[in-house]
Amino acid sequence: MKTQQEIFEILKAQYPDFITTQDTEANELAIEVPALQINSVCQFLASNPDLLFDSLILLSALDDANGKKNSEADGSFEFDGGTLSVIYHLESSKLRHKVVLKVVVPREKPEVESVSSIWQHADWEEREAYDMIGIIFLNHPNLQRILMPYDWDAGFPLRKDYKNPEFYMGIKVP
Amino acid sequence: MGLLDKQFSDENIILTKAEDLLNWARLSSLWQVGFGLACCAIEMMATSASHYDFDRFGVIPRPSPRQADIIIISGTVTLKMATRIKRIYEQMPDPKYVISMGSCSNSGGPYWEHGYHVVKGMDRVIPVDVYVPGCPPRPEALLEGLLKLQEKIRNESLVKKEKV
Numbered sequence: 001m002k003t004q005q006e007i008f009e010i011l012k013a014q015y016p017d018f019i020t021t022q023d024t025e026a027n028e029l030a031i032e033v034p035a036l037q038i039n040s041v042c043q044f045l046a047s048n049p050d051l052l053f054d055s056l057i058l059l060s061a062l063d064d065a066n067g068k069k070n071s072e073a074d075g076s077f078e079f080d081g082g083t084l085s086v087i088y089h090l091e092s093s094k095l096r097h098k099v100v101l102k103v104v105v106p107r108e109k110p111e112v113e114s115v116s117s118i119w120q121h122a123d124w125e126e127r128e129a130y131d132m133i134g135i136i137f138l139n140h141p142n143l144q145r146i147l148m149p150y151d152w153d154a155g156f157p158l159r160k161d162y163k164n165p166e167f168y169m170g171i172k173v174p
Numbered sequence: 175m176g177l178l179d180k181q182f183s184d185e186n187i188i189l190t191k192a193e194d195l196l197n198w199a200r201l202s203s204l205w206q207v208g209f210g211l212a213c214c215a216i217e218m219m220a221t222s223a224s225h226y227d228f229d230r231f232g233v234i235p236r237p238s239p240r241q242a243d244i245i246i247i248s249g250t251v252t253l254k255m256a257t258r259i260k261r262i263y264e265q266m267p268d269p270k271y272v273i274s275m276g277s278c279s280n281s282g283g284p285y286w287e288h289g290y291h292v293v294k295g296m297d298r299v300i301p302v303d304v305y306v307p308g309c310p311p312r313p314e315a316l317l318e319g320l321l322k323l324q325e326k327i328r329n330e331s332l333v334k335k336e337k338v
Contacts, residue, residue, distance in 0.1 A: 174294070
């Protein structure tokens with residue numbers, strides 16, 4: 001069993017190029033990982049005999065709402081720039097320890113590598129993150145909407161600057 | 175009309191209006207589509223079960239919309255589901271009736287302001303005959319809704335309404 005700090009040290013020794021900091025904003029520490037390295041980092045975490053992270057408890061996405069706010073006359077607004085985040089909670093059921101990873105991507109190009117090849121369960125979690133926040137998961141086997149209608153083209157509803165469309169298939173929405 | 179058992183002193187002919195007979199037949203065997211959506215569906219199932227016994231009003235769940243007379247919209251209607259409900263409704267033969275059960279189906283309920291995915295009232299998609307308020311309504315409330323629907327059917331007419 002290892003603490004988050006010890007796992008951070010192991011990862012820092014393994015990937016000195018890009019694993020350098022932990023996010024301290026939330027209650028939990030989160031190791032920051034670049035978007036295009038998450039798959040190899042997770043493969044290491046899953047297969048290393050000292051870590052053995054065999055389960056992805058939760059994959060969640062977040063709109064950080066930290067861009068430039070462009071307000072419009074009707075009270076709605078849009079964000080220019082800023083970031084979106086993906087947060088991974090991992091657990092090892094054999095060694096009984098946990099770790100939190102965080103990937104931060106720019107709002108204009110929210111591309112993150114998929115981890116569904118490591119944990120099958122990530123398939124649907126990533127589809128939900130795509131559906132609600134609009135994170136594009138690269139190398140995902142079937143990246144389409146999971147909760148909203150398949151033909152939904154009015155954007156991603158859990159983004160802070162989301163605006164409801166007037167109509168969906170002739171049904172008045174707001 | 176009500177129960178006529180043992181109301182006559184001898185065997186005889188009963189005279190009634192064709193309209194009344196048809197309405198009585200319709201309102202006494204309202205077969206519902208076996209269809210539930212959310213927590214209201216649990217109350218609807220409780221209403222169907224032995225304690226409240228929907229069957230005593232002639233309400234039997236049917237597995238196919240083609241054999242059903244009423245549909246009880248029991249729960250939150252999402253935009254995705256609304257298109258399917260419309261399709262089920264269109265498959266039902268006339269005359270068909272709709273009971274909207276619970277706040278979500280009546281008006282969007284708790285999703286009124288922030289529900290990006292919820293239809294704000296089932297009447298935006300299909301015509302509704304009876305609205306049953308509650309979140310979720312008790313089985314007694316649903317029974318009351320059904321009685322109101324029966325009352326509505328009892329007063330239907332075969333005669334075309336004059337345009338005013």
